[in-house]
Amino acid sequence: MPETPAAPDSLTMRKRRHVQQRIIEAADELFAANGFDNVSVTDIAARADVGRTTFFRYFGDKAEVFFAREQEIIEAITDHTTRDPLGAALTLAEAVGQLRPIVLDLCDRLSANVDGYSLHHELIEKHLELRERDALKTQRIADELSDLLIAHGTEESIAVFASQVALACAQTARRRTKSARTLTADARAAFDQLASLGT
Amino acid sequence: MPETPAAPDSLTMRKRRHVQQRIIEAADELFAANGFDNVSVTDIAARADVGRTTFFRYFGDKAEVFFAREQEIIEAITDHTTRDPLGAALTLAEAVGQLRPIVLDLCDRLSANVDGYSLHHELIEKHLELRERDALKTQRIADELSDLLIAHGTEESIAVFASQVALACAQTARRRTKSARTLTADARAAFDQLASLGT
Numbered sequence: 059m060p061e062t063p064a065a066p067d068s069l070t071m072r073k074r075r076h077v078q079q080r081i082i083e084a085a086d087e088l089f090a091a092n093g094f095d096n097v098s099v100t101d102i103a104a105r106a107d108v109g110r111t112t113f114f115r116y117f118g119d120k121a122e123v124f125f126a127r128e129q130e131i132i133e134a135i136t137d138h139t140t141r142d143p144l145g146a147a148l149t150l151a152e153a154v155g156q157l158r159p160i161v162l163d164l165c166d167r168l169s170a171n172v173d174g175y176s177l178h179h180e181l182i183e184k185h186l187e188l189r190e191r192d193a194l195k196t197q198r199i200a201d202e203l204s205d206l207l208i209a210h211g212t213e214e215s216i217a218v219f220a221s222q223v224a225l226a227c228a229q230t231a232r233r234r235t236k237s238a239r240t241l242t243a244d245a246r247a248a249f250d251q252l253a254s255l256g257t
Numbered sequence: 258m259p260e261t262p263a264a265p266d267s268l269t270m271r272k273r274r275h276v277q278q279r280i281i282e283a284a285d286e287l288f289a290a291n292g293f294d295n296v297s298v299t300d301i302a303a304r305a306d307v308g309r310t311t312f313f314r315y316f317g318d319k320a321e322v323f324f325a326r327e328q329e330i331i332e333a334i335t336d337h338t339t340r341d342p343l344g345a346a347l348t349l350a351e352a353v354g355q356l357r358p359i360v361l362d363l364c365d366r367l368s369a370n371v372d373g374y375s376l377h378h379e380l381i382e383k384h385l386e387l388r389e390r391d392a393l394k395t396q397r398i399a400d401e402l403s404d405l406l407i408a409h410g411t412e413e414s415i416a417v418f419a420s421q422v423a424l425a426c427a428q429t430a431r432r433r434t435k436s437a438r439t440l441t442a443d444a445r446a447a448f449d450q451l452a453s454l455g456t
Contacts, residue, residue: 151454186393193392194385200428218432219447222425223454229399230418248418255350255422256455 078116078126081106085123086174094124094181094188121191124181128195131167135160135202146211153212153220157203158249161224164199165231165242175238200225223252277315277325280305284322289376293323293384320390323380327394330366334359334401345410352411352419356402357448360423363398364430364441374437399424422451 065071084106088097099120103113117123138160147153169175182188200221207217231244283305287296298319302312316322337359346352368374381387399420406416430443 149453150450154454190389190393193396194389196396197392197428215433219425219429219450222428222432223422226418226421226425229396229421233417233421234414251349251418252454254348254455255353255451256453 074116077106077108077112081108081113081116081123082126085120085126089124089181090177094120094185121187124188125191125195128168131164132195132199132202134167135164135199135206138163138206144207144210144212146213147207147216147220150216150220150223153207153216154223154249154252156207156212157220157224158227160203160206161228162242162245162249165228165245169238169241172238175241196225196229199228224249227252273315276305276307276311280307280312280315280322281325284319284325285373288323288380293319293380293387320386323387324390324394327367330363331394331398331401333366334363334398334405337362337405343406343409343411345412346406346415346419349415349419349422352406352415353422353448353451355406355411356419356423357426359402359405360427361441361444361448364427364444368437368440371437374440395424395428398427423448426451 081102085097085102088101088105097120099110099113102120102123103110106113113123117126122129144156147156182192203224204214204217204221207220208214212220227248228245230248231241235241235244280301284296284301287300287304296319298309298312301319301322302309305312312322316325321328343355346355381391402423403413403416403420406419407413411419426447427444429447430440434440434443
């Protein structure tokens, strides 16, 4: 978000969050009703009762509002360690073990809205622009996870590999899963299966 | 390529390949000299001495010609099994073992042009459009690898996971590597390290 920072609980910040949520809801409703191509930024702004300039203060483009929830979830990755501080992981297995609950929690959040999840994936499959943005956001999740481990003292080369392995588990679950209901269970099964690589 | 198929060694096919290579070389020279944003499809077509319509017969857009070599390499994935037929992999470890030489060979090919590799990655870092296309092509490599295993009888759920794990090794090498010269060695080291996940 290209906004200047304000204290997290200030009135300004609450107002901004409210406007942002209104834009996201308007976009979600329009995408659900009309698909992605047939909805313009002007349509979304009008339904959210804001101007186009305001829209662009919150979102860089139409794809960005489409992935607004994923973006929130990516940005919340660092909250985990506030609740549950990590030590430096000394091995790849230890680092993957640290990322496991974080990735399972991401899966829970991403699949919380079962109908929304299906619609979201249908639209992604249909549009190159969304597939590209999705692929980039997915890699960004790995980079965030890696940065998190590094910030807690894990060596960069371990952190980078562990985050790619954790992402492999999540991506496998996304591809294996037919319904949002099983996403987290499928990701958990993938993490469990990793141990078989040592045999 | 949105062209109608012709016999692989026919004159038509050789001509097409020649035109395609001329477009790729023209684009490479222009990108190297002027960056990505300052080069248009019209510039590329003019330098390759073809019309814009011809350009679009070979490439969907400017990013597609930027990633032409990656695309060739992706399309060549299936050649491996013609040379070296695979059996059905019964376990995740076996499937990852089958993908290992294929991915190492991909790394070799992607890093063969040392200077080109660096320039390519500098431009990718600078442009959202290229980062997105790169992320999507990367996921497409995993999907091709998975399809390859499935075509040789490996169960889909094993194939999907193995291809994501193999991709994790390649992505780790890309992120750890400072020079194209060490890409394959770094990927090999990552594959070796996977065994430590079982401990």
